[in-house]
Each structure stands twice: as structure tokens, then as C-alpha cells.
Amino acid sequence: MNNAKTRTKRIPKTTSQRLYLGSGRVGLARSEKLRTAQDVTGSSACGLDPEDWTESRVQAHRMLDDLFDHLEGLRDGPVWRPLPSAVRESFDAPLPIAPSELSAVHEDFLRNILPYGNGNLHPAFMGWVHGGGNLAGMLGEMLAGGLNANLGGRDHAPIEVERQILRWVRQIFGFPATATGLFLTGSSMANFMGLLVARHATLVESGPDAADCSLVAYASNAVHGCVPQAMELSGLGRAALRLIPVDEAGRIRLDILSSSIAADRAAGFRPFLIVGTAGTVDIGAVDDIDGLATLAERENLWFHVDGAFGALAILSPTLSPLLAGLERSDSLAFDFHKWGQVPYDAGFLLVRDGEAHQATFASPAAYLRREARGLAANSPWPCDFGIDLSRGFRALKTWFTLKTYGLAKLGDVIDNTCALARRLEARVRAEPSLELLAPVALNIVCFRHRGVDPDSLNARIVADLHESGIAAPSTTQIGGQLAIRAAIVNHRTAARDVDALVDEVLALGSRR
Ligand SMILES: *Cc1c(COP(=O)(O)O)cnc(C)c1O
Numbered sequence: 054m055n056n057a058k059t060r061t062k063r064i065p066k067t068t069s070q071r072l073y074l075g076s077g078r079v080g081l082a083r084s085e086k087l088r089t090a091q092d093v094t095g096s097s098a099c100g101l102d103p104e105d106w107t108e109s110r111v112q113a114h115r116m117l118d119d120l121f122d123h124l125e126g127l128r129d130g131p132v133w134r135p136l137p138s139a140v141r142e143s144f145d146a147p148l149p150i151a152p153s154e155l156s157a158v159h160e161d162f163l164r165n166i167l168p169y170g171n172g173n174l175h176p177a178f179m180g181w182v183h184g185g186g187n188l189a190g191m192l193g194e195m196l197a198g199g200l201n202a203n204l205g206g207r208d209h210a211p212i213e214v215e216r217q218i219l220r221w222v223r224q225i226f227g228f229p230a231t232a233t234g235l236f237l238t239g240s241s242m243a244n245f246m247g248l249l250v251a252r253h254a255t256l257v258e259s260g261p262d263a264a265d266c267s268l269v270a271y272a273s274n275a276v277h278g279c280v281p282q283a284m285e286l287s288g289l290g291r292a293a294l295r296l297i298p299v300d301e302a303g304r305i306r307l308d309i310l311s312s313s314i315a316a317d318r319a320a321g322f323r324p325f326l327i328v329g330t331a332g333t334v335d336i337g338a339v340d341d342i343d344g345l346a347t348l349a350e351r352e353n354l355w356f357h358v359d360g361a362f363g364a365l366a367i368l369s370p371t372l373s374p375l376l377a378g379l380e381r382s383d384s385l386a387f388d389f390h391k392w393g394q395v396p397y398d399a400g401f402l403l404v405r406d407g408e409a410h411q412a413t414f415a416s417p418a419a420y421l422r423r424e425a426r427g428l429a430a431n432s433p434w435p436c437d438f439g440i441d442l443s444r445g446f447r448a449l450k451t452w453f454t455l456k457t458y459g460l461a462k463l464g465d466v467i468d469n470t471c472a473l474a475r476r477l478e479a480r481v482r483a484e485p486s487l488e489l490l491a492p493v494a495l496n497i498v499c500f501r502h503r504g505v506d507p508d509s510l511n512a513r514i515v516a517d518l519h520e521s522g523i524a525a526p527s528t529t530q531i532g533g534q535l536a537i538r539a540a541i542v543n544h545r546t547a548a549r550d551v552d553a554l555v556d557e558v559l560a561l562g563s564r565r
Pocket of ligand 1: 182238239240241242277279330332333334359360361362388400
């Protein structure tokens with residue numbers, strides 16, 4: 054960890070003095086005023102603002118410096134460290150009734166939290182599909198925390214930031230100006246809400262008497278688990294999601310989908326929704342989006358795309374042809390926090406038919422009355438397009454990320470992760486003791502060591518990799534076999550990280 058000396062070195066004295074002392078004087082004057090006012094009214098010390106703004110300011114800069122040191126030195130540390138039991142037990146502390154110094158809480162953070170993160174900042178993190186975060190986004194998140202804006206509604210600039218991102222998202226994905234959308238926690242929530250809009254639109258169309266117990270939906274059997282869960286949460290039930298087989302590339306079989314729809318109609322069911330996947334969670338396969346759009350149009354079904362990580366491949370000119378037809382979908386779920394590198398969390402739902410979207414969620418309440426002017430103007434509000442009433446300012450870290458790096462650069466990052474996946478694929482193919490288990494469509498490589506009892510061998514290899522701190526892939530099942538799964542998402546990942554993964558898998562495999 055860094056000490057006071059390195060910190061002083063990092064900030065030139067003149068700058069820090071100007072920063073701390075210059076604005077500190079203003080802070081002092083204000084807190085003096087505040088104290089006088091409190092004395093007069095007799096309401097002493099009930100607020101949470103600091104008595105000494107200068108001291109807090111110095112402490113805040115220290116906290117920022119520590120994080121900068123951490124980010125700058127990521128490569129020098131392990132991807133992940135197991136939590137020592139003493140650290141785990143430190144979270145079993147009694148209720149904090151009495152106050153602590155901010156600096157003491159920060160020391161606790163430095164000791165017990167910072168070194169034991171998830172690892173997804175690290176260049177050699179390749180597990181699941183985790184974004185790497187970014188500096189501009191982090192600073193945007195800090196500013197958002199300071200503003201403490203509530204983006205449920207009302208008339209203020211933060212709402213306009215989210216609206217601007219909605220306009221950008223429409224443009225990125227070729228949606229019309231009437232399309233609506235909003236930030237959500239992630240694609241699990243966005244897929245769920247997309248499904249709710251699809252159901253609402255279907256039931257409105259078929260009249261208020263329509264029961265939804267016969268509604269059925271379709272997705273490939275490689276669909277993310279949040280979609281069957283969304284079916285259950287919506288009350289439609291998991292069984293009402295027909296799981297259609299995939300081809301060798303992991304893409305939904307359109308012929309089987311088409312005949313399943315016909316069979317369901319003949320049996321009295323009411324097909325209402327097709328969920329396509331742009332980037333399956335296991336192997337990164339992209340369904341034939343254009344073919345699905347055509348089929349959905351012909352069958353008059355709602356077409357939703359789960360583009361959790363894959364949709365942002367549209368930012369890469371070389372990859373975007375894979376997503377042809379995305380502009381024809383009725384709704385799209387995707388995450389800025391995966392391939393978009395925005396700090397967690399920043400999911401997004403985009404809906405072509407803005408009226409259907411609003412009709413699904415808008416619920417008038419006296420305390421949410423809209424006005425033509427004043428703070429209660431600027432309707433419709435984001436809370437009219439979702440379940441959440443209070444909403445944080447996820448838009449700001451996204452705004453900082455998109456504006457600071459620009460879409461072209463973010464597209465390059467996405468391209469590069471796919472190039473690294475191809476490098477990994479080539480290395481796996483070149484090693485006789487390794488075996489590729491799935492085609493590489495985007496940035497995910499599934500492979501394994503061929504040693505004896507391969508399922509337990511490869512599970513042990515992955516656990517050893519994690520504990521060594523050298524690389525952090527995850528595992529999945531491909532065709533009943535346990536696979537080492539490397540999803541390269543992080544903008545920091547480089548060729549040497551991919552090479553180190555292969556070298557270490559080979560070393561661990563031969564040692565076993
Ligand atoms: C990650 C992922 C999800 C879930 O998104 P969250 O943001 O984690 O809620 C859904 N579908 C796919 C294909 C994913 O990769």
C-alpha cells in the first residue's frame with residue numbers, strides 16, 4: 054500500500070496547497086457562518102456536513118490518491134486474493150452507534166476491502182462477463198454521488214443527461230425518435246421489463262378480457278437464465294418459455310422455431326414473444342437477428358433482443374454486421390457495464406413503441422402530479438417507464454465514459470478483446486494437450502485440458518489459477534463437459550495476459 058510520502062510526491066506541492074488552502078479558506082468561512090446560524094436557532098450539530106471542511110477536503114484527496122495508486126499498480130498485484138478469515142471476521146463488527154473519523158473508516162477500507170476485490174479491474178480477469186470499469190466513469194460516479202440526484206423525475210439537468218443518452222442509444226441502434234428507454238440495474242432487469250412491455254402490449258391488443266394463461270414465448274436453449282426467471286416473475290411461468298435448439302454455432306434454429314410456433318397455435322396457445330440473443334452467455338453466439346425479426350414480423354410477435362454484452366459490438370465497424378437486424382427489434386436489453394466499461398451498474402432497456410412502454414408502467418398518483426412549470430414539470434418522467442420511483446444518476450458515469458473516450462475508441466476496445474480471443478483460440482488449437490470446446494464468435498473462448506478425469510482436472514485448474522492470482526477465467530458446461538471459459542471484456546487485457554493463461558493451464562495440467 055502507499056504511504057504518505059508517495060502521496061505527497063504524486064501531487065506537486067504548489068497545486069495541493071492551492072487546492073487545499075485556497076478553497077479551504079472558503080470552506081472555513083462557510084462553516085463558521087453555519088455554526089453561528091445553528092447557535093441562533095438552537096438546532097445544534099444535527100447536520101452531517103463536516104465542521105472542518107478543510108480537513109475533510111484533504112482526507113477526500115487522500116482517498117482519491119489511494120484509488121489512483123491502486124489503478125496505476127493493478128498489474129503489479131494478483132488478479133484475486135482469497136479473503137483471510139480475519140478480514141472476513143472484521144465485517145462482523147457491532148452496530149456502529151458511535152461515530153468514527155472518516156480517516157479511520159478509510160483505513161478500514163484500505164486494509165479490509167481494497168485488496169480483496171472481485172478482480173475484474175485486473176487485466177488478467179477473464180471470468181464470467183465482467184466489465185473493467187474506467188477512470189472517467191469512476192470520477193463521474195463520484196460526482197453523481199455528490200449531487201445525490203434522484204432521476205425518478207422532475208425538472209433538472211441530470212434528467213436531461215439521461216435523455217441525451219437515450220437519444221444517443223436510439224442513434225447507435227437505429228431506433229426511431231419515438232423509442233423510449235432508461236437506465237436500469239442490468240440486463241436481468243431490462244429483460245424482465247422488456248418481457249412485461251411485450252405482455253402488456255399483447256394483452257392490450259387482444260382486449261381486456263384476454264387471459265394470459267395461454268401466452269407462450271420463445272428463445273434458444275442457450276438463453277441467459279434471467280429470461281426463464283423473468284417468465285416466472287411475470288406470472289407466465291417457466292414452462293411458457295419454449296427453449297428452441299441451437300445450430301453448431303450456438304444460434305437459434307429458425308426452422309424449429311417456426312414449426313414450434315405453428316404447433317403451439319394449433320394447440321390453442323398464444324405465442325406473443327421471441328427473445329433473440331446477441332452474444333450468448335456461454336460461448337458468445339449471436340442469433341440470426343435479421344432472420345428472427347422477419348419471423349416475428351410474419352407471426353406478429355414481439356421481438357426482444359437480449360444484447361447484454363453483445364449489443365455494443367455495434368460500436369465496432371468490423372463486428373456490427375453480425376448484429377444486422379437489431380434495428381428491427383421491438384425492445385433491446387443491454388449493459389454499459391460489460392463491454393461498455395462503465396462502472397457497475399448501468400443496464401439499459403430500449404423500447405421501439407414508447408407508448409406501449411409508458412402504458413406498461415405509468416401509474417398516476419396524487420403525490421406525483423405533473424405541472425406545466427416549476428420543479429414538477431418536464432413530464433413524462435423516467436419513473437413512468439419502469440418500476441423504480443427513486444433512481445440514481447447512472448447516466449452520469451456513462452456520459453463521462455462516452456464523452457471522454459468517444460464511441461470510436463470504445464469500439465476499438467471491443468474489437469481488441471475479440472482479437473485477443475482469436476489469439477487464445479489459436480494458442481489452444483496449437484497445443485495438443487488442449488481442446489477447443491466451442492466456436493469463437495466474439496470474445497469468449499471455451500476450452501479444456503485433455504488430461505485424465507477432465508471435468509475435475511479442469512475445475513481444479515481454474516481454482517488453482519484463481520488462487521495463484523495469475524488469471525481468473527470461469528467455467529461452464531459445453532455439451533456435458535466442464536469447460537474453462539475465458540471471456541475477454543476488460544480494456545486492460547493484453548496479449549501477455551492471454552499467453553500467461555495458456556502457459557499456466559499447461560503447467561497446472563502437466564503437474565496434476
Ligand atoms: C450478463 C448477461 C445477462 C444479465 O445481465 P446483468 O447485467 O448481469 O443483470 C443477461 N444476458 C446475457 C447474455 C448476459 O451476458
